[in-house]
Amino acid sequence: MSSLEKTLGVIREMARTVEENRKTLTQLDSAIGDGDHGTNLSRGFKAALESLESSSPGTPAEALKAVSMAMIGKVGGASGPLYGTAFLRASSSLGGKEDLSGEDVAAAIVAALEGVKQRGKAELEDKTMVDALEPAAEAARSAAGEGAAAVFRAAAEAARKGADETEPLVARRGRASYLGPRSAGHVDPGAASTALLFEAASRALEE
Ligand code: ADP
Ligand code: MG
Ligand code: MG
Numbered sequence: 001m002s003s004l005e006k007t008l009g010v011i012r013e014m015a016r017t018v019e020e021n022r023k024t025l026t027q028l029d030s031a032i033g034d035g036d037h038g039t040n041l042s043r044g045f046k047a048a049l050e051s052l053e054s055s056s057p058g059t060p061a062e063a064l065k066a067v068s069m070a071m072i073g074k075v076g077g078a079s080g081p082l083y084g085t086a087f088l089r090a091s092s093s094l095g096g097k098e099d100l101s102g103e104d105v106a107a108a109i110v111a112a113l114e115g116v117k118q119r120g121k122a123e124l125e126d127k128t129m130v131d132a133l134e135p136a137a138e139a140a141r142s143a144a145g146e147g148a149a150a151v152f153r154a155a156a157e158a159a160r161k162g163a164d165e166t167e168p169l170v171a172r173r174g175r176a177s178y179l180g181p182r183s184a185g186h187v188d189p190g191a192a193s194t195a196l197l198f199e200a201a202s203r204a205l206e207e
Contacts, residue, residue, distance in 0.1 A: 003060050004057070007060040010204040015049050016200070018041045018197075021196055022039065024192075025193055026039060044083065052067075060097065061097070064091035067087045085116055093111035101148070103145070105140070109136060109151070116130060125169055127174075128191065129188070132160075132191040132192075132194035132195050136162070136194070139158035140152075142154065152198060153206075160195040166191045167185065169188075170183055
């Protein structure tokens with residue numbers, strides 16, 4: 001299977017996973033935000049799939065760019081521009097490459113993290129998607145020599161642990177920060193969705 005086909009498989013599995021977890025993500029966001037994170041991502045991934053149907057991308061980077069544009073154009077809120085930036089940076093880091101190595105995939109994940117941090121100004125333990133994405137990027141870098149599937153497996157495990165560890169934190173960025181200490185005791189919805197997206201990517205490559 002080509003890297004383009006694998007990338008499309010990853011995106012489809014991400015979209016399916018978002019749909020399956022739409023309610024859960026929205027419930028997490030109802031606890032410490034405005035209850036739209038699941039519907040936001042669902043709208044974005046639906047638009048991404050439509051765009052991929054109509055545009056037939058020629059490279060992994062083009063496929064990721066279509067996801068980015070859908071996130072930026074259709075999602076709104078905080079997560080739209082942030083996930084849009086993540087997919088755009090991942091796309092740019094791959095350039096015109098057609099065969100992706102574990103190193104390429106790890107570099108794309110690191111680029112996504114850098115984009116999100118630049119755009120959202122969140123650091124570790126601010127209780128945001130960075131708490132899942134940063135450990136994922138570190139794990140990805142460590143597994144880079146073992147191939148793309150191993151990179152996503154390591155990233156998914158680290159992202160899930162990072163997301164779980166947001167529960168006791170007090171939010172310092174995004175809507176949840178308006179709640180102050182009352183934001184503690186709930187997992188951050190964006191960290192949860194980041195973990196789900198890496199798990200989806202990992203599953204898609206194991207199959
Ligand atoms: P909104 O909060 O605008 O309704 P969403 O509900 O879709 O948008 O997304 C909320 C998630 O976005 C949060 O759970 C958090 O993970 C993430 N987020 C918010 N602000 C930031 C930020 N500055 N940097 C990184 N992630 C952020
Ligand atoms: Mg919200
Ligand atoms: Mg909102």
